[in-house]
Amino acid sequence: MNRGVDGTAGPEWCEGGEGLAGAAPVLDPLAEIRAEGDPETDVYLTGTVFLDVIFTGLDSAPVRGTESWARGMGSSPGGVANMATALARLGLRTSLAAAFGDDMYGEYCWEALSRGEGIDLGLSRTVPGWHSPVTVSMAYEGERTMVSHGHEAPPPEEPAPECPPPARACVALLVPGRQEEWIATAARRGSRVFADVGWDETGRWDPSDLADLEHCEAFLPNAEEAMRYTRTDCPRAAARALAEKVPLAVVTMGEKGAYAVDSRTGESAEVPAIGVEALDPTGAGDVFVAGFVTGTLAGWPLADRLAFAGLTAALSVQEFGGSLSAPGWVEVAAWWKHLRSYDDQSPDALRRYAFLDGLLPAAARPWPLRRAVPTLGFRQA
16 A cells, blocks of 8 residues: 555555556554644655566576576566655655666656655656666575666766755665765755665775765664674674764664664664565565664654564565565554464564554455566556
C-alpha cells in the first residue's frame, strides 16, 4: 500500500501482478507531528536506479557450461529505488533525484516508482540515448548472486534544479574517499541526514575517508563494515567507537539483530532479530534503514526504532527482490495479527512489539501475503 506525495493514497501493484489498482489510505506515521510550514518532503535521496531482473527458485548456484532454469522471476526498479520504495510504502513523502534512460527499462522504472509507489520524481531526469543500468540477481540457499551492467549518466545539459529540497530527512550512501556537497547543504538547511555505506573496494577502511559523517545524525553500517572501519572485533564495540564520530551509531548484525548507541543521551539499545526463513536478502539493508528513519522522524524510543527496522527487514527477506519485497503497513499489521494468533515466535516478541498495538491499521488480509510479480510489458487494461 502506498501513499502519494500529497498525502493521499497512491496506487499499488495488484497481488496477481496484473497492473495497478487504486488503494485506500493506510497510515501516515507522522500525522501527529505535521504542522503548517513543514517541508512538503519527508525524505530526500539520490543515486542510481537499476532495472532488477530477479530469478528465484534455483536449487544451487549456476554451474559453468550448463543451463539453469529458475522456477520464478520478476522485474522491478532496483538500486536506490529499493530505499525510495521502502520509505514510500511506510507512508513517508519521498523525493528521489535520479537519472532514467529513455529506453523501455527506464520508462518502466519511472512509471513503477512515480505512479506505482507515489514517489516524487520532480528532481529526476530522463537522459536521451542513455540505456538504463541493469542487474540480474539469482537467489538461492538464502543468498543471492548479482551481475550488473551500466554506464555513468552524462551530466545534465541544463542546470539541475536546486538539490536537495527542504526535507525533514535525507538518506545518503557514503562513498569512501568522496565527499558530496549536497550532504553538507542538506544538514545546513536543517535536514536530518542518515548515512549508509557500501563495501570499501579499496581495502583501506580508513575512517577519514568518511568525511561526510560530520554532517550526519545517524550512521547505519553492517557489522563487518563497522568493525573494519573501527579496527574492532565486536559489533557493539564498533558501534561505541562510531558514536564518537556521529551522534547515533546503529550496527546491524544480521541474524543477531541490531545494536545502537546515542552519544547525545548516552543511551544504548539492542534488539534481537526475528526468526524467519530467508528467501532473498536483496534490499534488506535498505528496508532496515527505511524503518529506522520512519521511527526516528515519528519520535519513537530508540529500542522501538531498532525493533521496527528489524521487523521490516525480516518481512522483506521472506520475499524476493529489493523494491518488490519492501513491506507496507498492511504487511506489518498482518504479521502482528499472525504473531498474536500463533506460537511460531518467541513470547518475548509479543512484549517487544507491543508498541504496535496503538499504531497499526486493522489487518484485513491473511498471512503470509502473496507478492506482486510485475514484469515488463504488462499494462493496466
